[in-house]
Amino acid sequence: MPELPEVETIKRGLLKFIVKKKLVSTEILCEKSFIGEPVKGVVSGIRRFGKALVIDLDCNKSLMIHLRMTGQLIHDGKERYAGGHPSENFVSKLPNKQTRVVLEFEDGTLFFNDQRKFGFIKVLSTAEVEKDSFIRGLAKEPWAMKTEELYEKLQRHKNSCIKATILDQKVVCGLGNIYADEALFASGIHPERKCGEVSLKETEQLLKAAREVMNKSIESGGSTMATYVKADGTKGDYLELFAQVFHREGQPCAKCGNKISKIRVAGRGTHVCERCQK
DNA sequence: CTAGGATCCTGTCAGC
C-alpha cells in the first residue's frame, strides 16, 4: 500500500475537498470492501492513525479507511485529486472494474478503488474509533518514539530479522516495504540482521533515517501526486524521485556504486546494497 | 510470548 507518507498526503489533499461537505449517498460495488451500514452526514474532519484514514461525520459516525496493498482514493469534482496505489485509475473514467465503493458528496464524488480487495471502509461510531483493535494496537510513529523504546522492543524480537520487525505496526508505526528498505539503507543496516544484534547507536540511526525518508516523501508527495494526475496518462512513479534502493535492483548504489540487489526477507521483496549494509 | 509461513484477491509479467 500506500504507506504512512502517502496516507498523510491523501489526508491533506482530501481536507480541501470534502471537509464541511455532506456525504449524501454510498454505493457499494463490492460487499467485502464496506463494513457496516452506510451513513450520511457532514464531514467534520479527517484523521490519520498510522496507515489508516478516518473521516469523521457530524452524526457521530466515522469512516475508517485502510488502503492495504492496492487501495486508492480518487476525488472527482471540478478537478480530480487522486492518491494511493499508483495506476492508470488516477486518470481513468470512473467507476471502473476496480471501483469498490462510491461515496457521493454534495459537491463531488469519492471513489474507493482496490484491485486486490484487501482494503476496506469501515463504519464506526466516532467515540469507538480509538478503541478499534487495529488502531489501539498501533505503536508510536517514528517521530514520537524514543530510541530506548524502540531498542527495548527490538530486544524482545531478538531472533527476528530487523526488516520483519520494523514492518510490524505494533513495534513502530508507519513503515511499509518501501520505507523499511529505504530507512535500513540510509542507516547502513542489513535487512537480515537479527534484532538482538542491532546496537542502541544503530537503533538511533535507524529511527532518524525513518523520520527523514518519510519527511522527504511527505514534503514531495503532494506536489508530485498532483503532477501525476495532470499528466497525459503515462504511468508516473513518484518513488523514482527519491528512492535510493526500492525498485532499483541492478542499478548502482548512490553511496558506493555497487549494484543494488533484490533478496527476499520475511516473505517480502527487499532491496539492499550488500556493500553498504552490514 | 515469539517466529515463520499461509492466506485473503486480482492483475501483470517472464518464461516456456
Add this chain to the structure above:
DNA sequence: TGCTGACAGGATCCTA
C-alpha cells in the same frame, strides 16, 4: 498464442 508460476507499497491468522 496460451499456459504457468511468481510476485505485488498490508495485515491477520494459524502453527510450532
